[in-house]
Amino acid sequence: MTDYYQTNTRFIPANYQAALLLEYARDQEIDCLALLRGTGLRPQELVTENSLLTPGDYLKMLQNLSEILPDRATSFMLGQQLLPGHMGNISHAMLHARNLRQALDILIRYQAWLSPLLAPHLMTLGEQTSLYWTDSCVNHKLRGFVVEMMMTAVTGMSRWLSGVRLPWRYHFNRTRPAYIEQYAVHLGTETKFNDYFDAMLIDNDWLDSPWPRGSDMATKVALSEVEKESSPSFSRQSLLSALYDYLHERVRLAPTLEKSAADFGISPATFKRHLAQHGSHFQAELDQVRTHITLQMMSTQGYNNEQIAAYLGFHDANNFRRSFKRWTGLTPSVLRTHLLQPSIIK
Amino acid sequence: MSYNYRFALLTMILVAGLCIGLYASLGTGKPFTVWKWVDIASEGGIALMSAVWSLIILTSRPSGRVTTMLAGGLIAIAFGSWVDCLDEFFAIPHEVYWDNWLESLPTLCGVLALTAGLYLWRQEQFSLNEHMQKRERLFRDHRSFDRVTQLANADYLRRQIRLEQEQNPQQPCALILLDVNQFHRINRQYGQREGDRLLQAISHLLLLNMRPDDLLCRYAGDRFAILMPATNQQAVSQVAQHLERVVNLLAHHTRAQSERILVSVRIACAVADSEPDKLLHELNTALEPTPPTALNAAVIT
Numbered sequence: 240m241t242d243y244y245q246t247n248t249r250f251i252p253a254n255y256q257a258a259l260l261l262e263y264a265r266d267q268e269i270d271c272l273a274l275l276r277g278t279g280l281r282p283q284e285l286v287t288e289n290s291l292l293t294p295g296d297y298l299k300m301l302q303n304l305s306e307i308l309p310d311r312a313t314s315f316m317l318g319q320q321l322l323p324g325h326m327g328n329i330s331h332a333m334l335h336a337r338n339l340r341q342a343l344d345i346l347i348r349y350q351a352w353l354s355p356l357l358a359p360h361l362m363t364l365g366e367q368t369s370l371y372w373t374d375s376c377v378n379h380k381l382r383g384f385v386v387e388m389m390m391t392a393v394t395g396m397s398r399w400l401s402g403v404r405l406p407w408r409y410h411f412n413r414t415r416p417a418y419i420e421q422y423a424v425h426l427g428t429e430t431k432f433n434d435y436f437d438a439m440l441i442d443n444d445w446l447d448s449p450w451p452r453g454s455d456m457a458t459k460v461a462l463s464e465v466e467k468e469s470s471p472s473f474s475r476q477s478l479l480s481a482l483y484d485y486l487h488e489r490v491r492l493a494p495t496l497e498k499s500a501a502d503f504g505i506s507p508a509t510f511k512r513h514l515a516q517h518g519s520h521f522q523a524e525l526d527q528v529r530t531h532i533t534l535q536m537m538s539t540q541g542y543n544n545e546q547i548a549a550y551l552g553f554h555d556a557n558n559f560r561r562s563f564k565r566w567t568g569l570t571p572s573v574l575r576t577h578l579l580q581p582s583i584i585k
Numbered sequence: 586m587s588y589n590y591r592f593a594l595l596t597m598i599l600v601a602g603l604c605i606g607l608y609a610s611l612g613t614g615k616p617f618t619v620w621k622w623v624d625i626a627s628e629g630g631i632a633l634m635s636a637v638w639s640l641i642i643l644t645s646r647p648s649g650r651v652t653t654m655l656a657g658g659l660i661a662i663a664f665g666s667w668v669d670c671l672d673e674f675f676a677i678p679h680e681v682y683w684d685n686w687l688e689s690l691p692t693l694c695g696v697l698a699l700t701a702g703l704y705l706w707r708q709e710q711f712s713l714n715e716h717m718q719k720r721e722r723l724f725r726d727h728r729s730f731d732r733v734t735q736l737a738n739a740d741y742l743r744r745q746i747r748l749e750q751e752q753n754p755q756q757p758c759a760l761i762l763l764d765v766n767q768f769h770r771i772n773r774q775y776g777q778r779e780g781d782r783l784l785q786a787i788s789h790l791l792l793l794n795m796r797p798d799d800l801l802c803r804y805a806g807d808r809f810a811i812l813m814p815a816t817n818q819q820a821v822s823q824v825a826q827h828l829e830r831v832v833n834l835l836a837h838h839t840r841a842q843s844e845r846i847l848v849s850v851r852i853a854c855a856v857a858d859s860e861p862d863k864l865l866h867e868l869n870t871a872l873e874p875t876p877p878t879a880l881n882a883a884v885i886t
C-alpha cells in the first residue's frame with residue numbers, strides 16, 4: 240500500500256511556509272485576516288508551534304496574496320526566501336548539502352515539507368539534467384504562480400549555496416508572459432515558453448561540483464534527526480506525485496485504474512474520486528507519464544518511433560504516433576526536431 | 586484619513602436626517618400625486634453624487650488645505666441640493682424665508698469653495714509634476730508605478746521607448762540597464778524590507794544624477810532602467826560609467842544595526858535603435874555574468 244497526502248490532509252507545520260507568507264504580507268502592510276480569508280484559520284493558529292495546515296490552506300493563502308498584490312513580482316519575491324528556508328533540520332541539511340545533486344535529492348525526498356504543492360523530479364537527458372515539476376496540489380489558476388515561486392526558490396538556493404549564478408535553462412509549459420522582465424531578472428534570459436515541461440536544465444558537471452558550505456557530517460546528522468522526528472505514518476508524497484512515480488516505474492506493464500487502486504490499497508471508486516478532487520483522472524496521469532518518457536527517450540537515447548512504441552507496449556509505430564498526437568497535439572517527428580534545436584531564446 | 590472620512594459620512598447622514606425632521610415639523614407633507622419625479626431624481630441625485638464625490642476626495646487624498654476645500658465645497662453642494670429636494674415632499678408656508686436661504690446659500694458657498702480648491706489643486710499639481718518629471722515623462726498612467734520605489738515599471742518603459750522612437754526617429758535614444766551586485770545576499774542577510782530601503786536609496790541617488798529629460802524606471806527586482814532621449818553611444822557610455830562610480834560611493838546603512846552595506850552595480854547600455862523587447866533581451870543577457878565552467882567554479886570556491 241502506498242500512502243499519500245491530499246489537498247485536505249493536515250500536515251504542514253504552520254511555522255514553515257505559512258510563517259514566511261505572513262511575514263511577507265506584513266512587510267507589504269497587508270492585513271493578516273485578508274491573507275487567511277477562505278481558509279477558516281485564525282491568525283493565532285499560525286503562530287502557535289504545533290498547528291498544522293493543509294496544502295489547500297497554503298494554496299488559498301497564496302491565491303489571496305496574489306489577488307491583493309496585483310504586482311507580478313510577488314511569486315518571485317516569495318520564492319527567493321523559500322529555500323533552504325527555516326524548516327528545522329530539513330533546511331539545515333540542505334544548507335550543508337555537499338553539492339547540487341544532494342540538495343536536489345533532499346528537495347525531492349522531503350517534497351511534502353519543502354514543496355507541498357508541486358512535485359519535483361529529476362531526469363537525466365544525456366549531458367544535462369532536468370529538474371521538472373508536476374502537480375501535487377495546485378489548481379489551474381495558481382499553477383503559473385507556484386511554478387515561478389518554486390523555480391525561483393531552487394535558483395536562489397543553488398546560487399546562494401554554490402556562490403555562483405548557476406547556468407540554469409528554463410522551460411515553461413505556458414505562453415510567454417507579458418511581465419517577461421520578472422523572469423529575466425529573477426531567473427535569467429535562457430527561458431523557453433510553450434514547452435511540455437516546467438523544467439530547469441543544467442549541465443551534469445554542475446551537479447557534483449562541491450559547495451563551499453558542504454558538510455557531510457552536518458547533513459547526515461540533520462537528516463537522521465528528520466527521520467527520527469517524523470512519524471512512520473507520515474505521507475511523503477501527494478496523491479498525484481505518488482501516482483506519477485508509480486506509473487513511471489510500471490509504464491511498460493500497461494497499468495490500469497483498477498490495478499493501481501489495488502496497489503494503493505483503496506477501491507477504484509475512491510481512487511477516482513480522489514483524483515477528481517485534484518482536477519485529474521487516471522488516463523490523464525498515464526498520458527502525462529508516457530509523454531515524459533517519450534521525450535526523454537527521444538532526447539537521450541535517440542530512439543525512433545518503432546523503438547519507443549515497442550518500449551511503451553504499443554502494437555506498432557502508427558498506433559503510437561496517433562496516441563502521441565492526442566497527448567501533445569504534435570506528432571513525434573515534429574517534436575523531435577523541436578527538441579534537437581538548442582533552446583530558442585525569445 | 587479614515588477618521589476624516591467616517592466623521593464626514595456620519596455628519597452628512599445626521600444633517601440629512603435633521604433636515605427631514607425640520608421640514609416634517611414645519612411644513613406639511615405634499616400628497617403623493619403632486620410629487621414631481623424628475624425634480625426629485627435630479628436634485629436628490631446631485632445631493633447623493635456630491636456626497637459620494639466628497640468621500641472619494643477624503644479617502645484618496647492626504648489631509649490638507651486643498652482636500653478640505655474640495656471636500657467641503659462638495660459637501661455644501663450636497664447639502665443645498667438635499668434641501669432643494671426636500672421641497673418636493675413638503676410644502677413650506679410662503680411667509681417663511683429661511684428655506685430659500687437654506688437652498689441657495691450653501692450651494693453658492695460650495696461652488697466657490699470648490700472653485701478655489703480646484704485652483705489650488707492645479708498649483709499643487711504643477712509642483713508635483715516637477716517632482717515627478719524624471720519618473721514619468723510625457724504621460725501619466727498610475728497603474729504602471731512600482732509600490733516600493735514609486736518609479737514606473739517595465740511596461741511603462743517599453744511604451745516610452747516606442748514613443749521616443751516614433752517621435753524622434755532622427756535622434757535615437759539610449760537605454761541603460763543597471764543591476765545591483767549580490768542583491769540576493771542583502772535580502773537574505775538583512776531581510777526584504779532592508780533590501781527595499783536600499784532600492785529606494787539607489788533610486789534617489791540615480792534621480793539626482795540624471796538629466797531632466799531622462800526617465801528612470803524600476804525594470805524588475807534589483808534592476809533599474811534609464812531611458813535617455815537623443816543620446817549617442819559615446820555619451821551613454823560616459824553616463825553609465827559615472828552612475829557606476831556614484832553608486833559605488835553610496836554609504837547605505839541598515840536601519841537595525843546601522844551597519845554599512847557596500848553596494849556595487851553592473852551596467853549595460855546601448856543605443857535604442859531596435860524593438861524594445863529585443864533590445865531589453867540583449868541588455869539583460871549582457872548583464873548576466875557568464876558563469877565559469879563547473880570545474881573552474883569548484884576551484885574558485
